Amino acid sequence: MGQGSGVLTISDISYSIEGVPLFEHASARIPAGHKVGLVGRNGTGKTTLFRLIRGELALEGGEITLPARARIGGVAQETPASAISLLDTVLAADTERAALMAEAETATDPARIAEVQTRLADIDAWSAEGRAAAILKGLGFDEAAQARPCSDFSGGWRMRVALAGVLFARPELLLLDEPTNYLDLEGALWLESYLQRYPHTVIIISHDRGLLNRAVGGILHLEHRKLTYYQGPYDQFARQRAEARAQQAAEAKKQEARRAHLQKFVDRFRAQANKASQAQSRIKMLERMQPITAPEDAARVVFTFPTPEALSPPIIATEDVAVGYGGPPVLSRLDLRIDQDDRIALLGRNGEGKSTLSKLLAGKLDAAGGRIVRAAKLRVGYFAQHQIDELRAGETPLAHLQRLRPNEAPTKLRARLAGFGLGAGQAGTVVEKLSGGQKSRLSLLIATIDAPHLLILDEPTNHLDIESREALVEALTAYSGAVILVSHDMHLLSLVADRLWLVKGGRVRPYEGDLEDYRRELLAGEPPDKPRKSDRPKAAQPSARPPRERMQKLRAELRKCEARVAKLEEMRDTLATKLADPALYEPGMQHQAETWQKKYAEVMEGLDRAEELWLRAQEELERAEG
DSSP: OOOTTOOEEEEEEEEEETTEEEEEEEEEEEOTTOEEEEEOOTTSSHHHHHHHHTTSSOOSEEEEEOOTTOOEEEOOSOOOOOSSBHHHHHHHTOHHHHHHHHHHHHOOOHHHHHHHHHHHHHTTGGGHHHHHHHHHHHTTOOHHHHTSBGGGSOHHHHHHHHHHHHHHHOOSEEEEESGGGGOOHHHHHHHHHHHHHOSSEEEEEOOOHHHHHHTOSEEEEEETTEEEEEESOHHHHHHHHHHHHHHHHHHHHHHHHHHHHHHHHHHHHTTOGGGHHHHHHHHHHHHHOOOOOOOOOOOOOOOOOOOOOOOOSOSEEEEEEEEOSSSSOSEEEEOOEEOTTOEEEEEOOTTSSHHHHHHHHHTSSOOSEEEEEEOTTOOEEEEOHHHHHTSOTTSOHHHHHHHHOTTSOHHHHHHHHHTTTOOHHHHTSOGGGSOHHHHHHHHHHHHHTTOOSEEEEESTTTTOOHHHHHHHHHHHHHOOSEEEEEOSOHHHHHHHOSEEEEEETTEEEEOOSOHHHHHHHHHTTOOTTOOOGGGSOGGGSOOSSOOHHHHHHHHHHHHHHHHHHHHHHHHHHHHHHHHTOGGGGSTTOHHHHHHHHHHHHHHHHHHHHHHHHHHHHHHHHHHHHO
């Protein structure tokens, strides 16, 4: 596994799946500590490359060399639904720390105790609980949630716990495969910031331009079964690639003109004796000419939204509306207005009510109070992740449309599918065999088939590659209906939305800043658009003291630290007595004296470390007690 420099080296690798080559003599070199975005069209083999790096698949040729003793981390699946709390689940993810903490309780050999204490201090073991809690908080779990068992949370939330565990364990090589697909905007922005400060190498598969511009310093591009490394963020890579493609296209055009000119000469003079030798030399020139291939222009990715007729404004107005699920309202005192030309992004942390507001406006949830006025002929299209899951796995996209439009000719239905990038190949393929992106396209087509006046999109970019996201921006810009958008993709929001609504504390208010202000406030830990004290619901007030369970943990940890110090002091005193014995310094006893002195030095070092951890534990408890 060599490479003392800490470089990840991919050398001349080849790999195929069912005879289809994904990599052919591909190479790349990623220095230690670099943050790299792995990009390429869906289906080119990005996730397969991760599996090859982890050694889960066997290469057909070439080799992948990792830094010596490098731990590789990634999120393979969600955390199991166990009875263990979120915080303890994340703490257990650092297996070295967990093993050392257990050993610290039972070790008796002075040298080993010193080693354990030194290593615990080196890996900052005492701050571990605070670090784990900060990561969970960043990913959307408050202090109360962190104490709850994993089984209380759905699969999507347990994916976040798995991500928190990997980040906490701090592997030397972190491989993340589209982590923002199960995060909201707030979680995605926190992850961006965290990755910028991550102390080791990160490779992240992502189609999120914001993240690829802010969290990475290099782009590893997978195309035509080769890997190319570009220095700089995504926008710089896109510019370089566009310039290279333009140059390649120009060279190909120039060569084609030269080839045509030579061929014309050959065709004209081949039969003429006096020109035959010249014709032969030109034939040889044609044969020697290495063809320059013009870059393949991939079929243009499109979305074609049908155009709704214009309605008189407003299309929806609410007066003092409350909405919830039978208990206390999730949102109340809603006085909102939506016109047909509105482009509104909903901001706010998960659980604040963005989905509840979307369902209310879509007519999927009745108001619990107040008044809603809707335009008489209003049609609403609604897209959310759960609708992709509700597609019929054994049916084709064409069959889905035939149920919705039984009287339309199959040719027209196929044209509709093509307008959403689902060509002849996909139209007749059952849904379960389609990619995530293709399923998303079908769901978007179904949501917009009635030419809605209001289109509500909840995380529409999951599973869409960068080209598809750009096409979605274009389609939404050209669309003549209103759009309400919930997304973790800052790039999409910044290009589409012209109004921002903040869903927070049971209310929905206009957010006066822009998206960059919102991002800055979130990362600075300031509550965006801080409501006045009188407006803030009591439930949102943080409790003055930490939960009882946390106080118990801190006190237990302090007791453990005190016990460790006492044990080491006892050893120190025993060794000091031994070293005070004059017999130890008589002739012939030198070796024994050196051994006891070494043990004494080790215990003293361990005692220093243990006292340091004890002081930190004391300070942490004092802070918590206020």
